[in-house]
Amino acid sequence: MSDPLLALQGIGKSFLGVRVLGGVDLEVRPGEVHAVVGENGAGKSTLMKIVSGVYPPDEGTIEFAGAQRHFSGPRDAQRAGIGIVHQEFNLLPQRTVAENVFLGREPRRRGLVDRRAMLGRAAELLASVGEGSLPPDTRVGRLGVAQQQVVEIVKALALDARLIIMDEPTAALADHEVGQLRALVRRLQQHHIGVLYVSHRLAEVFDLSSRITVLKDGRRVTTVNTDEVTADQLVRHMVGRELSGYYAERAKPDERGPVRLAVRAGGNRILRDINLQLRAGEVLGVGGLRGAGRSALARSLFGVSPFTTGAVTIDGEPVRLRSPRAAMRAGIAYVTEDRKGEGIVAGLSVLDNALLASRAVRPGWAGRGARAARIRDLLAAVELRAAGEDQDIRFLSGGNQQKVVLARWLALGPRVLLFDEPTRGIDVGSKSAIHDLVRRLARAGAAVLVVSSELPELLGLSDRLIVMRDGRIAGELPAGSSEEDVVALAVGTTRESVG
Numbered sequence: 260m261s262d263p264l265l266a267l268q269g270i271g272k273s274f275l276g277v278r279v280l281g282g283v284d285l286e287v288r289p290g291e292v293h294a295v296v297g298e299n300g301a302g303k304s305t306l307m308k309i310v311s312g313v314y315p316p317d318e319g320t321i322e323f324a325g326a327q328r329h330f331s332g333p334r335d336a337q338r339a340g341i342g343i344v345h346q347e348f349n350l351l352p353q354r355t356v357a358e359n360v361f362l363g364r365e366p367r368r369r370g371l372v373d374r375r376a377m378l379g380r381a382a383e384l385l386a387s388v389g390e391g392s393l394p395p396d397t398r399v400g401r402l403g404v405a406q407q408q409v410v411e412i413v414k415a416l417a418l419d420a421r422l423i424i425m426d427e428p429t430a431a432l433a434d435h436e437v438g439q440l441r442a443l444v445r446r447l448q449q450h451h452i453g454v455l456y457v458s459h460r461l462a463e464v465f466d467l468s469s470r471i472t473v474l475k476d477g478r479r480v481t482t483v484n485t486d487e488v489t490a491d492q493l494v495r496h497m498v499g500r501e502l503s504g505y506y507a508e509r510a511k512p513d514e515r516g517p518v519r520l521a522v523r524a525g526g527n528r529i530l531r532d533i534n535l536q537l538r539a540g541e542v543l544g545v546g547g548l549r550g551a552g553r554s555a556l557a558r559s560l561f562g563v564s565p566f567t568t569g570a571v572t573i574d575g576e577p578v579r580l581r582s583p584r585a586a587m588r589a590g591i592a593y594v595t596e597d598r599k600g601e602g603i604v605a606g607l608s609v610l611d612n613a614l615l616a617s618r619a620v621r622p623g624w625a626g627r628g629a630r631a632a633r634i635r636d637l638l639a640a641v642e643l644r645a646a647g648e649d650q651d652i653r654f655l656s657g658g659n660q661q662k663v664v665l666a667r668w669l670a671l672g673p674r675v676l677l678f679d680e681p682t683r684g685i686d687v688g689s690k691s692a693i694h695d696l697v698r699r700l701a702r703a704g705a706a707v708l709v710v711s712s713e714l715p716e717l718l719g720l721s722d723r724l725i726v727m728r729d730g731r732i733a734g735e736l737p738a739g740s741s742e743e744d745v746v747a748l749a750v751g752t753t754r755e756s757v758g
Contacts, residue, residue: 262325264289264453265310265422269319272305274654277646279305280477283319287422287453292444294456294468294485297497298688300644300656302477303457307424310455311343312336324421334363342415343424348407348599352400356410357381359399360417384413387446389439403549412440422453427657429460441467459687460713461490473497498688506719507698509738515540515722518575519706520560520591520675525569529555530730533569537675537706542697544721545710546745551727553710554596557677560708561593562586573674584619592616592668594661596680596710602664603652610634610648613667630670637666642692658685665693669700676700679710694720714742 263286272280280302287293295303308314310321312330321328323339330336333343350359357377358365366376381395390409393402399410408428415423425444429437437460444467447454458464464471465485473480473496480496516539525533530552537543545553558564560571562580571578578589586593595601603612613634635648641662645655652660661683668676678697682690697720701707711717717724718740726733726748733748 261288261290263287263322264291264324265455266322267306267310267319268322270306270309270316270321271318272302272309272314272316275646278477280309280316283474283477283479285472285479285482287455289421289451289453290448291470292448292454292456292468294458294464294471295474296458296461296464296471296493297474297480298644298658300476300659301474301497303474304426304656305477306474307343307426307455307457310336310422311341311424337418337420340419340421341424342418342420342422343426344408344411344415344428345426348411350399350407350410353398355396355398356385356393356402356413357395359410360384360395360414362414364417380417381413384416385409387416388412388443403554412443416443420452422455423447424455424457426457427459428456429458429463437463459685459690461493461687464493465490494687507695510541510698510701510722514702516704519573520708521572522560522566523570525559525566525571527555527559527564527567529564530559530566532731533559533566535725535732537708539674539704539706540701541722542701542707542709542720544717544724545708545727546714546717546724547727547733547749549712551749552730553727554679555730556727557593557679557708557710560586560675560677561591563593587616587619587671590671590674591677592671592673592675593677594664594668594679594681596683598657598661598664598683603660605651605653607652608649609638609643609645609652609655609663612652612663613638613670616667617670633670634666637669638663641665641696642689658689661685662689662693665696673705675706675708677708677710680712681709682711682713682716690716714745717745718742 265287267283267285270280270283283306295306297303305314309316312333312335323341328339351362360381361377366373366380378395385391385393385395388409393406393409399407412428429440444454456468468485470482471485471488471493472482473493475497518536519539520537522533522535533556545556547553555564559566560580562582562585565581571580573589580586580589604615610631614630617630643662644659652663682693685693697707697709709720722738724736726736726745728749728751733751736744
């Protein structure tokens with residue numbers, strides 16, 4: 260057995276008096292994929308940031324490549340041979356893909372940046388991860404979330420790293436794109452590069468890793484060989500309890516009410532000939548490949564990119580969804596897939612973030628106490644983990660930030676809820692809570708539309724689903740359909756609809 264490439268002993272860290280890590284030990288060997296799992300707030304991302312030099316540990320030691328290290332910052336860790344792919348993006352939207360990949364390390368010729376060399380090398384790296392069609396001179400701000408994640412991965416690859424940390428690398432990727440990352444990880448192993456892999460997708464963890472470390476409440480619960488543990492055992496270690504199931508029972512026919520939302524011949528720059536009905540009391544899933552129009556559909560219904568043709572009705576009454584404010588006043592709520600860019604205001608507290616929608620729809624301070632009380636109840640319902648409602652939201656884990664966003668919209672008591680990747684980057688325990696919440700909302704009479712890149716989630720949550728392709732609805736599938744049925748419609752290889 261080879262000596263550890265990375266060895267952590269007794270790592271501890273606190274923020275503002277709140278202890279987030281305590282006494283964590285962990286080792287990674289050359290060429291090993293070592294997974295780190297745990298609920299949101301367990302300390303996974305904080306531990307990764309310590310290894311990558313973002314935070315110094317308050318206690319404990321870091322040994323890397325046989326020497327004890329005291330990283331003065333991320334660049335110091337990079338020079339030592341550690342690269343990281345963060346859960347949240349760290350990209351400059353006005354710079355190109357190549358400029359982001361080589362930021363601060365641009366190839367030079369005669370003292371000037373050698374743009375041709377930089378573009379050429381970026382193109383090679385993109386091709387190596389199966390994204391050779393992405394032009395390296397494209398501005399990052401024009402890319403979708405999944406493509407921005409690819410740029411983050413390529414940034415890490417551009418470093419001559421001996422250890423690469425992947426913090427939720429597939430959180431923004433559709434299922435069919437995960438295979439590209441899997442192949443990439445295998446290539447890294449062949450070159451004896453160690454990988455610290457943080458993911459809430461347990462199928463990936465079991466597929467890729469050789470060992471798994473479980474964190475809970477900032478401490479290491481156990482480290483196990485992957486082939487010696489089951490998924491159920493791993494979940495018990497993570498959440499400290501049994502999960503009866505990830506998905507609640509679907510709506511029965513008599514639980515579905517009248518048509519709540521209807522679109523007839525809707526279209527805009529991205530979408531064409533959209534015809535759909537969403538009933539009160541049901542969960543309608545939306546599937547399809549990246550760029551097929553899934554998120555565009557949700558954003559059009561919320562007035563971000565309004566329909567320019569066709570008609571929309573809510574409870575039979577025509578509505579003009581020309582802006583998000585108009586959609587909110589019509590009783591529509593929208594949980595965006597881009598939590599960091601569109602979902603939160605980093606400088607505000609948990610409570611203020613949760614109150615944003617209520618204040619937008621009903622300006623002024625009247626009833627603030629009642630609003631705050633309602634928000635507190637909702638934050639408890641989604642099992643938020645935070646030091647308090649006055650804590651800045653930027654100090655929460657990504658999953659807990661998402662829970663605040665959910666509570667914000669639920670406070671409005673909407674008639675229609677649009678969820679775009681509602682459990683992206685959220686642990687299995689919290690996913691189960693959100694799945695139950697979605698079903699409870701439907702049973703209370705709301706009409707729910709869910710966009711998800713995770714096919715098991717899409718199929719498990721939906722009473723029926725539609726599949727998008729090239730900006731159109733390719734077909735509709737009933738509850739109980741298979742992943743193969745969804746993929747077939749998404750790529751257009753077989754039937755155009757399944758009744």
